[in-house]
Amino acid sequence: MSEPATGPRYLTGFDNEHETEALEGALPRGRFSPQRVPYGLYAEQFSSTAFTAPRASNRRTWLYRIRPSVVQGDYAPYPEGSPLLATGPQRTNTPPNMLRWDPLPLPEVDVDLVDSLTTVASCGDALAQQGMGIHLYAANRSMQDRYFYCADGEWLLIPQQGELRLRTECGVLDVAPGFVAVIPRGMKFAVDLPTGPARGYVCENYGAPFVLPERGPVGANGYANDRDFEYPVAHYEDREGDIELLCKFAGHLYRAPIDHSPLDVVAWTGNSAPYRYDLSRFNVIGSVSYDHPDPSILTVLTSPSETEGVANVDFVIFPPRWMVAENTFRPPWFHRNVMNEYMGLIEGVYDAKETGFLPGGGSLHNCMSPHGPEAAVFEKASNATLKPERYVDTLAFMLESRYLIQPTPWALETSLRQRDYCRCWEGLTRHFDPTRP
Missing domain, CATH: 2.60.120.10 (Jelly Rolls)
Structure with missing residues (x-):
């Protein structure tokens, strides 16, 4: 940039x-x-x-x-x-x-x-x-x-x-x-x-x-x-x-x-x-010990609502940055959230979605709809040898709101909608084994 x-x-x-x-x-x-x-x-x-x-x-x-x-x-x-x-x-x-x-x-x-x-x-x-x-x-x-x-x-x-x-x-x-x-x-x-x-x-x-x-x-x-x-x-x-x-x-x-x-x-x-x-002037704050902090630490601007700490709109970015946390699943964890999230990609690759999420594209995960890294990203991150790593080719953003984000009829019907989006999680198979701690 x-x-x-x-x-x-x-x-x-x-x-x-x-x-x-x-x-x-x-x-x-x-x-x-x-x-x-x-x-x-x-x-x-x-x-x-x-x-x-x-x-x-x-x-x-x-x-x-x-x-x-x-x-x-x-x-x-x-x-x-x-x-x-x-x-x-x-x-x-x-x-x-x-x-x-x-x-x-x-x-x-x-x-x-x-x-x-x-x-x-x-x-x-x-x-x-x-x-x-x-x-x-x-x-x-x-x-x-x-x-x-x-x-x-x-x-x-x-x-x-x-x-x-x-x-x-x-x-x-x-x-x-x-x-x-x-x-x-x-x-x-x-x-x-x-x-x-x-x-x-x-x-x-x-x-x-x-x-x-x-x-x-x-x-x-x-x-x-x-x-x-x-x-x-x-x-x-x-x-x-x-x-x-x-x-x-x-x-x-x-x-x-x-x-x-x-x-x-x-x-x-x-x-x-x-x-x-x-x-590029945003001073990124992140973990230098363990665990993946909440994405709210990446908020650039906020439009407050009448409830303190609950935003009308937050503008959050995922810029180039170092990842150094130990014994930690580094991509965003799977989660369900009371807030509503629209994401866009400015350039490069977003670390939780390495395929299908394109610069200029967008995604929408509304209140309590589950989301997180695609299957291939989960497997790679779960088995990676952890060492300090710099994310370089990336710049994504999120618009988050307390209010339900409603897609327009155009957004639901357009050929640009990826109707197979949910398939990115199909590879998340059962790993549970009660005999192995």
Whole structure:
């Protein structure tokens, strides 16, 4: 995983109060909304939490822009966009089966990221601001004269193939495979494809904004460190024309005409802004004695629910790392879990599933559905001569939620679904012998 090509500069520090200006003196000094803003700009507050949220969790940013956001036309439905885009709750039965899918093929016709969205599953209820939507994208065209925002949730973008350039109201983020990016609920942006066709995943978080998980007894250091999260510097577009603004609102797509770029923010200050994170900077914590720790130690970001310690959404990764535990079954153990898990693979091979789980693909194991390593992996790990081993060719992730994850009708019916997935456990035969301790 390499750094994207030279491009935008970044501000560092998770959830910090950042301030940045594309023109010197564009940020008002001493007050957020002076009677007259420098350069003839408009002051506009962007809030992604309630005004009265506690200071520690309050997120808002002051934008100083060429035109306020109210300068646009009326919205009309956009039914022809993303026909496979869905929002929770689903109105279909959810089977308890363990499910797995092959990756989306790259498109044969021109399509941008928003129009390519295909929903695999969702949980909770977007209108109640609980749960998430899990989408795939496979695009080959940059967004031309069109911009987008999602009012239903913040976006966690997980590229698997091809680099994304995210042009946002706050500036520009370059996001290659091995990086992730988060765009706040309601933030306007456009997606360019500087290296050609792109494929990946989107977690649409309906609930509380992502935060860094508490470290507990681990202490002050480890996991994802605040300083490694990068925010864009101010960069504005001052252009006019026949432009389209797309919006996802209450589960449906809309579009409105606008005669200028909505990315006309010359300066901003606050802590609600898009950011990116290089997954290779994650400081992995693991056992150096015995036993396989819970995967929660690999949590990068968490969206908390009203129950402490039980996540609305956890974003967990399985990156390159050392395995050194002694007298231990090193792959994930077989388990049944009250939580619900969707997994994706960014590159390489996932250690519990060495065949069939492909980069760009996904699997779903819902509440109390049993899962674990395939038969061949179990046999190999049970009989291996244990020595320190580095897992190199791998980068998988998991989206875990307290809410039941419901596959869409498309996900259940598509030819990409591996209907023989359960056969990967067929080789787990009886070994029990009461005469042999």
